[in-house]
Amino acid sequence: MNSFLLAMDWGDIIGYQYPSPQAPQDRERLIYMTAEYRNIPSVSSILECTEVRKLSDEFSISNVTELVRETLDIARGKMSEGGPAPSIESLTVEILSVARARWRNWPVRVINATGVVLHTNLGRSPLSSDALQAACEASAGYSDLELDLPSGKRGSRQSQVSQILCELTGAEDALVVNNNASAVLLGIASTATGKDVVVSRSESVEIGGGFRIPDVLIQSGAGLKEVGTTNRTYIQDFEKAIDENTGALLSVHASNFKIVGFTHAPTIKELSELGQNKGIPVLHDIGSGCLLDPSRFGLTGEPVPRYSIEEGADLCFFSGDKLLGGPQSGIIVGKKHYVSQLASHPLARAFRIDKMNLAALNSTLLHYIREEAEEKIPIWRMLSTTKHQLLERAQIIKDRLGSLLTIEETRSAIGGGSFPGFDMESISLVFDNGSPDAMGAKMRNCETPVVCRIEDDRLIFDLRTVLSEEDDTLARTILQNVND
Secondary structure (H helix, E strand, C coil): CCEEEEEEECCEEEEEECCCCCCHHHHHHHHHHHHHHHCCCCHHHHHCCHHHHHHHHHCCHHHHHHHHHHHHHHHHHHHHCCCCCCCHHHHHHHHHHHHHHHCCCCCCCCEECCCEEECHHHCCCCCCHHHHHHHHHHHHCCCCCCEECCCCEECCCCHHHHHHHHHHHCCCEEEEECCHHHHHHHHHHHHHCCCEEEEEHHHCCEEECCEEHHHHHHHHCCEEEEECCCCECCHHHHHHHCCCCEEEEEEECCCCCCCCCCCECCCHHHHHHHHHHHCCCEEEEEECCCCCCHHHHCCCCCCCHHHHHHCCCCEEEEECCCCCCCCCCEEEEECHHHHHHHHCCHHHHHCECCHHHHHHHHHHHHHHHCCCHHHHCHHHHHHHCCHHHHHHHHHHHHHHHHHHCEEEEEEEEEECCEEEEEEEEEEEEEECCCCHHHHHHHHHCCCCCEECEEECCEEEEEHHHCCHHHHHHHHHHHHHHHCC
């Protein structure tokens, strides 16, 4: 007989080849390994453990069994490399650890103490309580998403939000898709497929996450025609570039960087007048979608949709989850003729926004209609909070923590590709005892994770991005971890 079969558990069979008689050391190793493999706990014995039984009650027994087998396979692999047979206790701990990490609710809510208001890694804009409720109600049961209730006929999922967007921006029509990258791609594909799009060389940029304007043009089926130089482009450059194959003129707001010094760029008004004279649509990607006048908060340099429309842009594109303060979405406002053209394009359905985000966006836009954005939308609450108000909150938290932290004046960033190079005065709680990396890791792995920043080898808890209702949780979490 040339081989033997070793039964590891019910249904678990591993085959081995007998070594040749000329290798007695291999025979001894085989005998030893055979004995060691017999010491591996069986699948059934692990499933009988109290904690694993609880896991099977919470999740499906088939998935838990598969996880047990997977863990045993890993253990056998380690044994084949000379490791010992694992105990049933160590296997159970590993199974529970993997299950908690793999089958957890996600995303997990965190406290943002980084000082970056629109933090892409932390989900950008937190939603208002009204927007959250609207999203839940839209998905908890059936809704009139595409039904006109008065007539009983099929309706449009766009009509309600479109009307509000037109009121807020002064546009003739509006369309909402799933994000701003989709909005720009749809706009170019609809107006300039098979033709050239003229763009300033300084605006042929990568906006973020690999989203590059030249690549978008390729995917849309349009060609790129760059004009001007990196730092200076004039309206005459656009005019000279126009020919019979020009499909659109494109202006892209440099949302995540700044070119300063010896610079020039044509205004949207200049581009719009040129486009109108030549019969060519002007597309304006403004990025963040600021619906309030940013100068009220000491912020400058961010384009506003209403200004873009007033200056004559045919289509204006912006995000819903940045300065607008709503859910992920891409918003298109502009001339009715062009918006209708986009809405009927085949890509429009592929980029369609879902009902939960649409409900949350509608609710967020109503805050602007009611003129309550500063009070109700979290990012505007953060941006409009004064340094004095932050200092009062910091002092209350410090009174609970004693000498564990100090209060310092710091600077916060807007983030999310908004107001590049601009920061705001802020107040932070500073921890400078021990290792900031170790303390930061502990804070990130709490029941309510706290994400902060390290600056000058100190841990900074910037209160501008901590919602006031989170102060108590922040204080408790810091106290628990500093005293561990």
